[in-house]
Amino acid sequence: MDNATVIEALTAIVGAPYVLTAPEDMAPFLHEPRGLFHGTARAIVKPASTTEVAAIMQLANDLNLAVIPQGGNTGLVGGQTPDAQRAAIVLSLQRLDRIREVDALTDTITVDGGVTLLKVQEAAEAADRLFPLSLASEGSCTIGGNIATNAGGTAVLAYGNTRDLVLGLEVVLADGRILNTLGKLRKDNTGYDLKNLFIGSEGSLGIVTGAVLKLFPRPRQRITVFCAIPSPAAAVQLLARVKSEIGFSLTTFELMSRICIEIVVRHAPGARDPFAEPHPWYVLIELSSQIEGDLDAKLEHSLGGAIEDGLVLDAVLATSLDQRLAFWALRESLSEMQGREGGSIKHDVSVPIAEIPALIEEASAAAAKLIPGIRPVPFGHIGDGNIHFNFSQPVDWDKQAFLDRWHDLNEVVHAIVIRHGGSISAEHGIGRLKRAALPAVKDPVAMELMRTLKAALDPSGILNPGVIV
Amino acid sequence: MDNATVIEALTAIVGAPYVLTAPEDMAPFLHEPRGLFHGTARAIVKPASTTEVAAIMQLANDLNLAVIPQGGNTGLVGGQTPDAQRAAIVLSLQRLDRIREVDALTDTITVDGGVTLLKVQEAAEAADRLFPLSLASEGSCTIGGNIATNAGGTAVLAYGNTRDLVLGLEVVLADGRILNTLGKLRKDNTGYDLKNLFIGSEGSLGIVTGAVLKLFPRPRQRITVFCAIPSPAAAVQLLARVKSEIGFSLTTFELMSRICIEIVVRHAPGARDPFAEPHPWYVLIELSSQIEGDLDAKLEHSLGGAIEDGLVLDAVLATSLDQRLAFWALRESLSEMQGREGGSIKHDVSVPIAEIPALIEEASAAAAKLIPGIRPVPFGHIGDGNIHFNFSQPVDWDKQAFLDRWHDLNEVVHAIVIRHGGSISAEHGIGRLKRAALPAVKDPVAMELMRTLKAALDPSGILNPGVIV
Numbered sequence: 041m042d043n044a045t046v047i048e049a050l051t052a053i054v055g056a057p058y059v060l061t062a063p064e065d066m067a068p069f070l071h072e073p074r075g076l077f078h079g080t081a082r083a084i085v086k087p088a089s090t091t092e093v094a095a096i097m098q099l100a101n102d103l104n105l106a107v108i109p110q111g112g113n114t115g116l117v118g119g120q121t122p123d124a125q126r127a128a129i130v131l132s133l134q135r136l137d138r139i140r141e142v143d144a145l146t147d148t149i150t151v152d153g154g155v156t157l158l159k160v161q162e163a164a165e166a167a168d169r170l171f172p173l174s175l176a177s178e179g180s181c182t183i184g185g186n187i188a189t190n191a192g193g194t195a196v197l198a199y200g201n202t203r204d205l206v207l208g209l210e211v212v213l214a215d216g217r218i219l220n221t222l223g224k225l226r227k228d229n230t231g232y233d234l235k236n237l238f239i240g241s242e243g244s245l246g247i248v249t250g251a252v253l254k255l256f257p258r259p260r261q262r263i264t265v266f267c268a269i270p271s272p273a274a275a276v277q278l279l280a281r282v283k284s285e286i287g288f289s290l291t292t293f294e295l296m297s298r299i300c301i302e303i304v305v306r307h308a309p310g311a312r313d314p315f316a317e318p319h320p321w322y323v324l325i326e327l328s329s330q331i332e333g334d335l336d337a338k339l340e341h342s343l344g345g346a347i348e349d350g351l352v353l354d355a356v357l358a359t360s361l362d363q364r365l366a367f368w369a370l371r372e373s374l375s376e377m378q379g380r381e382g383g384s385i386k387h388d389v390s391v392p393i394a395e396i397p398a399l400i401e402e403a404s405a406a407a408a409k410l411i412p413g414i415r416p417v418p419f420g421h422i423g424d425g426n427i428h429f430n431f432s433q434p435v436d437w438d439k440q441a442f443l444d445r446w447h448d449l450n451e452v453v454h455a456i457v458i459r460h461g462g463s464i465s466a467e468h469g470i471g472r473l474k475r476a477a478l479p480a481v482k483d484p485v486a487m488e489l490m491r492t493l494k495a496a497l498d499p500s501g502i503l504n505p506g507v508i509v
Numbered sequence: 510m511d512n513a514t515v516i517e518a519l520t521a522i523v524g525a526p527y528v529l530t531a532p533e534d535m536a537p538f539l540h541e542p543r544g545l546f547h548g549t550a551r552a553i554v555k556p557a558s559t560t561e562v563a564a565i566m567q568l569a570n571d572l573n574l575a576v577i578p579q580g581g582n583t584g585l586v587g588g589q590t591p592d593a594q595r596a597a598i599v600l601s602l603q604r605l606d607r608i609r610e611v612d613a614l615t616d617t618i619t620v621d622g623g624v625t626l627l628k629v630q631e632a633a634e635a636a637d638r639l640f641p642l643s644l645a646s647e648g649s650c651t652i653g654g655n656i657a658t659n660a661g662g663t664a665v666l667a668y669g670n671t672r673d674l675v676l677g678l679e680v681v682l683a684d685g686r687i688l689n690t691l692g693k694l695r696k697d698n699t700g701y702d703l704k705n706l707f708i709g710s711e712g713s714l715g716i717v718t719g720a721v722l723k724l725f726p727r728p729r730q731r732i733t734v735f736c737a738i739p740s741p742a743a744a745v746q747l748l749a750r751v752k753s754e755i756g757f758s759l760t761t762f763e764l765m766s767r768i769c770i771e772i773v774v775r776h777a778p779g780a781r782d783p784f785a786e787p788h789p790w791y792v793l794i795e796l797s798s799q800i801e802g803d804l805d806a807k808l809e810h811s812l813g814g815a816i817e818d819g820l821v822l823d824a825v826l827a828t829s830l831d832q833r834l835a836f837w838a839l840r841e842s843l844s845e846m847q848g849r850e851g852g853s854i855k856h857d858v859s860v861p862i863a864e865i866p867a868l869i870e871e872a873s874a875a876a877a878k879l880i881p882g883i884r885p886v887p888f889g890h891i892g893d894g895n896i897h898f899n900f901s902q903p904v905d906w907d908k909q910a911f912l913d914r915w916h917d918l919n920e921v922v923h924a925i926v927i928r929h930g931g932s933i934s935a936e937h938g939i940g941r942l943k944r945a946a947l948p949a950v951k952d953p954v955a956m957e958l959m960r961t962l963k964a965a966l967d968p969s970g971i972l973n974p975g976v977i978v
Contacts, residue, residue, distance in 0.1 A: 227894060425696060
């Protein structure tokens with residue numbers, strides 16, 4: 041199919057201003073922010089409605105055109121970036137940006153797929169409700185992208201992944217049919233669960249154009265405490281204790297090693313160590329509750345017991361909003377500040393919570409054997425078993441020489457993760473980055489079933505070809 | 510295929526004692542407890558392991574034999590009962606009854622598919638953990654059946670449906686392949702979500718032989734209160750208020766109309782009205798928390814405000830375990846006691862929570878128009894929008910004459926449910942009971958996709974033919 045015909049047909053659907061073909065117009069959609077993936081495309085097309093998305097997919101199905109759905113272009117595994125293999129069109133959802141309805145009594149919000157996560161959060165807040173999904177990229181990522189990648193973030197411990205926050209979906213299928221499961225129901229056992237098939241499918245089975253999401257009461261009280269601890273094993277024990285004694289109110293439990301604090305204090309303006317003395321490990325704990333009450337007394341009691349038992353070495357309670365934000369900044373600026381230490385090789389992995397100490401110990405040792413002088417920088421959402429196991433380059437190495445070892449180090453770390461029953465992609469997805477690595481670590485029947493599903497739902501393979509399977 | 514060859518092949522897999530063919534041996538597996546569904550079968554086969562289940566499915570695939578998986582035989586929609594159309598074998602999972610592992614640090618339990626729900630609850634309790642799924646049939650239903658039907662129950666408001674409690678599955682597919690996703694991970698974004706495809710598929714896409722389930726801290730404090738309220742609208746407002754003021758601790762919010770209390774008090778030995786005066790509507794509220802604290806004071810404060818605003822007419826707090834059980838008995842014996850009032854036509858429906866008052870009003874009026882003198886007996890899990898909208902016969906009618914109107918009344922009620930964005934099966938499933946009614950109320954593309962999935966995963970249609978699609 042020649043390009044001019046394709047462009048003309050797309051223009052007939054969305055109008056000329058919304059079909060981008062000039063290289064400078066297309067550029068922002070063809071490069072992801074970190075610069076790891078670059079693509080080419082016939083055009084960027086920007087529909088304004090579900091009907092227009094459906095018409096584009098009908099066209100793509102007729103002409104056998106590859107289509108790359110794109111939300112905020114913030115994904116970390118290249119799932120939103122076309123490759124050069126097959127002249128694709130990038131379908132940007134950004135103009136589908138309406139909040140359709142907030143139903144405060146049913147605790148739901150219904151939105152277009154292209155609404156930013158921040159806008160969803162704000163609409164919930166305006167109705168005195170909480171939409172708990174929270175990510176570093178929330179200002180630009182879209183809810184459709186969050187759904188397509190089953191995004192995680194910092195509130196998974198209490199509220200679950202994106203999957204757990206979705207009640208219904210509107211999805212445009214590969215052939216342009218529109219699946220409508222936009223119900224607000226908490227209970228609906230009328231046949232197969234279709235929505236979870238699309239959640240986390242990275243745009244390879246359908247395009248999320250709308251969603252009904254769960255809302256929650258807004259917390260009235262937040263307690264944030266920064267703890268120094270002796271070891272990851274102590275962190276796991278402390279997590280079990282706080283869960284048992286405080287229960288549902290525990291919303292954050294983030295682990296950091298000493299080097300994490302050192303890196304942030306060294307590079308981030310205004311950052312400072314919460315303790316006078318250095319400690320080997322830290323956890324950031326946050327509780328939140330609808331009830332304004334004696335939650336801080338309960339937490340102090342729980343931590344008091346943990347100090348007696350040697351699980352906690354020291355603890356500082358945030359006594360002001362500023363101090364709370366400073367504690368969070370230590371955790372949240374880490375990814376960026378790590379870049380100031382030279383090359384960084386990353387692993388977004390998860391293991392059963394009980395296996396975290398062994399994972400950290402074994403992977404650190406194996407990495408040091410592979411690359412003497414390497415600096416392990418493990419941190420993450422220990423409450424849900426997800427460790428962002430990053431490694432900074434040896435101090436005296438050349439950055440590129442270190443980054444050239446990316447694949448070797450991944451292999452070593454992933455093998456340990458798999459041995460402990462873990463996952464090589466806890467929250468970022470497979471995309472184009474990890475597709476080749478997947479078959480070696482996934483149950484073979486699961487791989488076969490994934491291919492069966494892809495063939496059943498997208499027989500021509502036009503939806504985001506090159507991701508996952 | 511002649512019967513003798515089939516029986517011989519099954520016997521070679523599981524051993525002679527575990528292939529039942531005598532009518533008296535097969536009978537308990539061919540009739541469901543309420544007597545609404547009856548079936549016939551070539552044999553009942555009772556494998557002892559996943560490997561044996563896989564061998565049976567390979568055989569069934571080779572011989573094109575229909576297989577009806579069965580757990581505790583407690584389903585309410587005939588999903589576990591073969592029909593007479595196609596000589597099937599019933600595959601009972603009851604011998605797969607091992608607790609495989611409890612991991613208290615990771616908060617998981619790994620079990621065989623044929624373990625009873627009660628045994629799972631008890632194993633969790635022995636490790637000082639809670640497995641929150643709770644149903645009337647928990648002593649005999651199996652966890653594999655709970656998973657296959659995405660069972661609901663009384664704790665959905667706080668803990669979700671069965672779907673929300675499953676981390677990983679082991680499933681035998683139609684051709685005997687074994688899918689293993691038995692991970693303990695809270696976060697795993699490595700491709701399509703396969704487990705949710707099988708959860709709620711009523712044994713028509715695969716057979717659940719094992720599962721990893723989430724465990725929770727055991728509550729240390731429970732508060733139970735019985736409230737008299739003026740209307741369903743007040744119940745919805747009260748629910749929103751208590752959720753906002755008490756939040757996560759709210760675990761039960763059950764609605765009952767006046768006639769529910771009258772029926773139970775009339776027929777259940779020892780049951781009594783918690784109030785001296787009759788009231789039009791009631792809610793049973795339960796809070797639970799890990800924290801032993803001032804939850805009762807918070808609830809009293811919240812209810813005090815609700816009384817001032819006219820949302821609550823009167824309230825009694827359970828001050829002893831006996832009183833708590835007496836409150837629960839009013840709710841839980843209702844289904845049984847309703848049988849003493851003659852014929853009962855049932856609807857297991859859900860609507861968005863805000864629509865509950867309109868549903869009750871409109872469906873009661875429409876039913877009275879269809880059958881003058883009919884007695885609406887609405888009750889249910891209002892906290893998740895699920896109303897068991899039962900109707901007792903007019904006092905002076907013949908029971909069978911009333912039951913003959915089952916289909917007519919269903920049609921009227923379901924039409925109102927659908928108009929309010931609801932579901933005709935909130936928690937019991939589709940099975941054989943509601944299969945014919947499904948296409949008229951389900952999104953047509955959803956129906957097409959369900960058929961596509963069935964064809965992709967069970968191309969010969971041997972797995973529980975006759976349920977759902």
